[in-house]
Amino acid sequence: NAGVMQNPRHLVRRRGQEARLRCSPMKGHSHVYWYRQLPEEGLKFMVYLQKENIIDESGMPKERFSAEFPKEGPSILRIQQVVRGDSAAYFCASSPLTGESSFYGYTFGSGTRLTVV
Amino acid sequence: AQTVTQSQPEMSVQEAETVTLSCTYDTSESNYYLFWYKQPPSRQMILVIRQEAYKQQNATENRFSVNFQKAAKSFSLKISDSQLGDTAMYFCAFMSGNYGQNFVFGPGTRLSVLP
Numbered sequence: 244n245a246g247v248m249q250n251p252r253h254l255v256r257r258r259g260q261e262a263r264l265r266c267s268p269m270k271g272h273s274h275v276y277w278y279r280q281l282p283e284e285g286l287k288f289m290v291y292l293q294k295e296n297i298i299d300e301s302g303m304p305k306e307r308f309s310a311e312f313p314k315e316g317p318s319i320l321r322i323q324q325v326v327r328g329d330s331a332a333y334f335c336a337s338s339p340l341t342g343e344s345s346f347y348g349y350t351f352g353s354g355t356r357l358t359v360v
Numbered sequence: 361a362q363t364v365t366q367s368q369p370e371m372s373v374q375e376a377e378t379v380t381l382s383c384t385y386d387t388s389e390s391n392y393y394l395f396w397y398k399q400p401p402s403r404q405m406i407l408v409i410r411q412e413a414y415k416q417q418n419a420t421e422n423r424f425s426v427n428f429q430k431a432a433k434s435f436s437l438k439i440s441d442s443q444l445g446d447t448a449m450y451f452c453a454f455m456s457g458n459y460g461q462n463f464v465f466g467p468g469t470r471l472s473v474l475p
Contacts, residue, residue, distance in 0.1 A: 276462055285364075285451050285465035286405075299461065332403060338461075351405035 245269075247337050247352035248317075255358045262322040262329070264355045268337030272350070275318045277310055280332040280354070292318060325359045332356045362387045362454050364466035372472040373442045380427075381437045381469050383452030391457030394428065394435045399468075400448040408450070411435065413457070442473045 248267040256262050268275050274293055278286040291299040292312040303310070307325075312318040322329055332354045363386045373379035385394070396408040411419045411428050418426050423443075427436045439446055452466040 274461065278463075283468075285453075285467050286463070288462040288464070291461050302462075334405065336405075354403050356403070 247272075247335055247350050249333075249335050249352035249355050251355060252353065253356050253358070255360060256325050257360055258326060259324050262325050262357055262359075264320040264322075264333050264335075264357070265317045266320070266335030266337075266352060267317040268335075269339075269350055272337035272339050274338045275312050276336045276338075277318075277320050278334040278336065280334060282331070286334055289320075322357075325357070327359050330357055330359045362389075362392075362456065362464045364452050364454050364464050366452055366466040366469050368469045369467070370470045370472070372474055373439075374474050375442055375444060377442055378438060378440045379442055379471065381439075381450050381452075381471065383435045383437070383466055385433050385435065385452070385454050385464075385466075387433070387454065387456075389456055393455045393457060394426075395453040395455070395463070396424070396426070396435075396437045397451045397453060397465075398446075398448045399451065405451075409437065439471075444473050444475060447471060447473045 247269055250265050276291050277289040279289055280286045288302040290303050290310045294312055295314050307323045309321045334354045335352045336349055338349045365384045367382055392413045395410045398406045398408050409419050409421045409424050411426055418428050423440045425438045449468045449470050451468045453463040455463050
C-alpha cells in the first residue's frame with residue numbers, strides 16, 4: 244500500500260499563476276481532507292471531500308481556492324492567481340470511513356510545498 | 361469552536377532524559393479524541409499517540425505516554441529515554457467525536473534532543 248501520495252513535492256509559481264496540487268488517497272479510502280501549514284504554524288483544515296462531493300469547506304478561503312475529488316483520479320486543490328501569502332505546505336489526508344473508525348485509518352501525505360515568487 | 365494551545369514554542373532535552381510537552385484545549389463537547397503528531401524535517405506527519413476522551417486510562421506507546429486530565433482539559437505528552445530521532449515538531453490535535461472529520465491542531469512545540 245503506497246500510502247497517501249501527493250505531487251508535486253515542491254511547486255514554485257509566480258504571482259498571478261495557477262497552482263494545482265494533487266492527492267491520491269490510500270487504496271480503499273473514499274474521504275479526503277486538505278490542510279494548509281503556514282511557516283512555524285500548525286496545520287489548518289481547509290476542506291473535506293468524498294467522491295464527487297464537497298462535504299465541508301468551512302476552512303477554504305472564499306476566493307481563488309477550489310477543490311475537487313472526481314469519480315476517477317486524484318483529488319485536486321486549485322489556487323488561482325496565487326499571491327505571496329499562499330506560500331505554505333499543503334497536506335492531504337485520507338480515511339476509509341466516517342465516525343470513530345475514521346481516525347484509526349486517518350493517514351497524511353508528505354505535503355506539497357508551494358512557493359510563490 | 362474548539363481551540364488547542366501549546367504554550368511551549370521550543371524545548372530541549374538531553375539524550376536519555378525525560379521531557380514533557382504541554383497541551384490544553386477548549387471544547388464544550390464530551391465525546392472527542394486527542395492526538396499527538398510528530399513532524400520531523402522531512403515534513404511527514406507521524407502519529408505518536410491517541411486518546412479517546414471516554415477512556416480514563418492514559419494511553420501509552422512504548423516510550424511515549426500521555427497525562428490526560430479531562431476536567432482540566434489538559435493533554436500532555438511525556439517522552440522517556442529521549443533519542444536523537446525524537447527531534448521534531450510536535451503537534452497536539454483535537455477531533456470532535458460528534459461532528460468531526462477534521463483535526464484542530466495546536467501551534468506546535470519544537471523539540472531538540474541534545475547528544
